[in-house]
Amino acid sequence: MPSDSVAVVQRFGRYVGEVPPGLHFKIPFSVDTVTIVPVKRQLKQEFGFTTPGASDPYQGSRQRDGTRETEMVTGDLNAALVEWVIQYRISDPRKFLFEVREPSETLRYASESVMREVVGDRTVDEVITVGRQEIESEALTKMQALTVKYALGISIDQVQLKNINPPKPVQASFNEVNQAQQEKEKLINEARRDYNKVIPLAEGEKDQRIREADGYRLKRINEAEGDAARFRALYAEYLKAPDVTRRRIYIETMQDVMPLIRSTVIVDGNLSGILPLMNLTPGLGAPQ
Known part of the structure; x- marks a missing residue:
């Protein structure tokens, strides 16, 4: 044994x-x-297809039942070909042998009934695309409840959807629709990628410009306030001694201006004419 x-x-x-x-x-x-x-052995039943060489006669679909098992109607009255697999164990040998006649065949019928119920509650798009995991989870729960109700002595471990396709007459059109949807999703993702690339860059440039403007604003305000404070201090000194202040301002201004002059000419105020013969340019040895 x-x-x-x-x-x-x-x-x-x-x-x-x-x-x-x-x-x-x-x-x-x-x-x-x-x-x-x-x-202790994990057994399985396949719906819509059969693995070659299977020893269990109830493991795969029979020749006449293979197509019938997979043909289902969805909740939005569309047709779909659904293939799936259940994995189970014999948990109670006594119930498995004596409580129900042909428990493996009963399990096939119960599994098909549950799958038709679950698929019939969803749209064809959910069945083929996003709803596969929910279908597997709900079908597993319902099948486990039926095995307990019918006292099959079986414990179902997993329900797994395989190929799900539209009927052959409309399969080409359905594939075109899927390709169009995939292209749509692709364009949307590309647009989101470009959006996520450009918008943060623009936001960063905007923030940089705002910070630069704030810095320039503060700089101009500080310069203006400094000039105003200096003017007020100078005006206060001017009120104390106007002549001295004017002369000091004149001297300070000349100290700033004279170093910038390249040539210097000294003229007597009593002269009526000037002879431009003397070279008084600094750096050539002539006196200033």
Whole structure:
């Protein structure tokens, strides 16, 4: 007996108990019958397709049921071809063998019923694109509830959607619509990228200009206030001694202006004419 299985023993057809892996004995001559149940092995059922070489006859879709199982109507009255897989374990061998006739087949019918219900509550766009995870989660919850209600002795571990496509007659048109939507999303993302690139740059330049303007404003205000304060101080000194202040201002002004003059000419006020012969330019050895 495999290590992942238990043996269910029946004596004269009546359930006796479960025997774990190991060395055991049974009464011969058809008194005891043993059924091996893989309780630790994860089993699966496939809907809409079949894995080649599967030993479980209920694992994949039968030839006549493969297309029928996948054809579903969505909540907005569109058609979709839905393929999915359920993974489960046998949690109670006694219930699995004796409570329900053909529990694996019953599980297939219950799974198909639940999936049609869940898909029928959603639009075709949700089924094909954004609603896959919600469909898997809701279908898992409903299937687990049904297995408990029907006493199948089965524990469902996972529901996984596979391929979801529109019917073949409209598949080309649907693909064109999807391509258009993808192109739309692409353009929107590119526009958002450019927006996020340009707007922060413009905001930064705006803030920089504002700071520069504030700095220039403060500079001009401080300069104006300094000039005003200096003028008021000078005016106060002027009121005390007007002649001395005027002369001091004149001398200070000449000290600032005279170094900028390249040539200097001294003229006697009594002369009536000037002979421009003497070179008094500084740096040529002539006196100033």
